[in-house]
Amino acid sequence: MKNAKAVAEKQGALAGYRLADEIRAHLKCAGPVALLPENKFNAVPATLPEKISPELAGKFYDETLG
Numbered sequence: 001m002k003n004a005k006a007v008a009e010k011q012g013a014l015a016g017y018r019l020a021d022e023i024r025a026h027l028k029c030a031g032p033v034a035l036l037p038e039n040k041f042n043a044v045p046a047t048l049p050e051k052i053s054p055e056l057a058g059k060f061y062d063e064t065l066g
Contacts, residue, residue, distance in 0.1 A: 052060060
C-alpha cells in the first residue's frame with residue numbers, strides 16, 4: 001500500500017505529460033506552453049461544531065465541508 005501511492009502519483013504525472021504533448025501537437029504550439037501562476041488562494045476553513053444537533057441543523061442547510 002505504501003508503494004501504491006508513489007506509483008499512482010508517478011503514473012498520473014506521466015499521463016499529464018503525454019496529454020500535454022497531445023495538446024501541443026493538436027494546437028501546433030511552436031514552443032513550450034507557459035505554466036499557470038502559483039495558486040495563492042488559501043481558503044479559511046469554517047469552524048463548525050463536531051456534531052450538529054437537530055435544532056441547529058437548519059442553520060447549515062446548503063453548507064458543504066471541504
